[in-house]
Amino acid sequence: MLENEANPTISKSTGLPRKRFYRARAHSNPLSDSHFPVPISPSEVDYSLHYPQLFPSNDQRDKNKKIEFADIGCGFGGLLISLSTLFPETLMIGMELRDKVTEYVKERILALRVANPGQYQNISVDRTNSMKYIPNYFEKAQLSKMFFLFPDPHFKEKNHRRRVISPHLLDEYAYALRVGGIIYTITDVEELGEWMKTCLENHPLFEALTSEELEADPAVKLLSSATEEGQKVARNEGQTFQAVYRRISAAP
Numbered sequence: 001m002l003e004n005e006a007n008p009t010i011s012k013s014t015g016l017p018r019k020r021f022y023r024a025r026a027h028s029n030p031l032s033d034s035h036f037p038v039p040i041s042p043s044e045v046d047y048s049l050h051y052p053q054l055f056p057s058n059d060q061r062d063k064n065k066k067i068e069f070a071d072i073g074c075g076f077g078g079l080l081i082s083l084s085t086l087f088p089e090t091l092m093i094g095m096e097l098r099d100k101v102t103e104y105v106k107e108r109i110l111a112l113r114v115a116n117p118g119q120y121q122n123i124s125v126d127r128t129n130s131m132k133y134i135p136n137y138f139e140k141a142q143l144s145k146m147f148f149l150f151p152d153p154h155f156k157e158k159n160h161r162r163r164v165i166s167p168h169l170l171d172e173y174a175y176a177l178r179v180g181g182i183i184y185t186i187t188d189v190e191e192l193g194e195w196m197k198t199c200l201e202n203h204p205l206f207e208a209l210t211s212e213e214l215e216a217d218p219a220v221k222l223l224s225s226a227t228e229e230g231q232k233v234a235r236n237e238g239q240t241f242q243a244v245y246r247r248i249s250a251a252p
């Protein structure tokens, strides 16, 4: 759990930032103005910054090797870390709105790389607003998996527009996902679970995985256990609601 024994900002018991060093807001406003660099297009994403051992030079890298998994609202990065060793040949990125949380994930990945030479080179994180900038990061049909684990619920009806799953945003995700690519969602808020499932069910470019397919997919097993939020829900014996859908091609 703990990657950096010497780091006083990290709790030894939980492996997460200590409260006196890091005060998180429970739910940040994803629509508020923020100032962070955004790639102007997917070809401008600097792979040498994100995966320096794999791509020492961004200009001379193999342009066919692209990010394939995106963890949207990755929080403290637990899913990325689990996926990294499960899919060591796949490049993945976490997109996280909160600056300090992003910095924490960066440090966490760096500490893992130092402690495990040659490993954890395929994961990275960027501070960004996924609701605005998905097309800046990913080309059409680039992604094979998108994860939305325990997203902020935005309970009030007037704030539903802030939810990271919506009919409009599913159009964007369908653009970034290749046919056969998969969207994974999970929450402990029943109403949000219903919302996400209904949005996916009603979208013409997504279909639900069968129970056999869910059983066979190793990523599904991580949904409730790999992230910090999922572990909290499990400790409290909370119920979870998941929806896992495949990108399909448009009807002729």
Ligand SMILES: C[S@@+](CC[C@H](N)C(=O)[O-])C[C@H]1O[C@@H](n2cnc3c(N)ncnc32)[C@H](O)[C@@H]1O
Binding pocket: 028, 030, 072, 073, 074, 075, 076, 095, 096, 097, 098, 101, 128, 129, 130, 131, 132, 148, 149, 150, 151, 152, 164, 227, 228, 229, 230
């Ligand atoms: C409840 S946390 C869940 C974190 C993580 N997925 C987990 O399961 O532990 C939701 C996360 O989504 C992030 N988030 C919310 N809106 C976002 C947005 N528009 N773009 C990127 N991250 C966002 C929040 O900052 C927060 O870290």
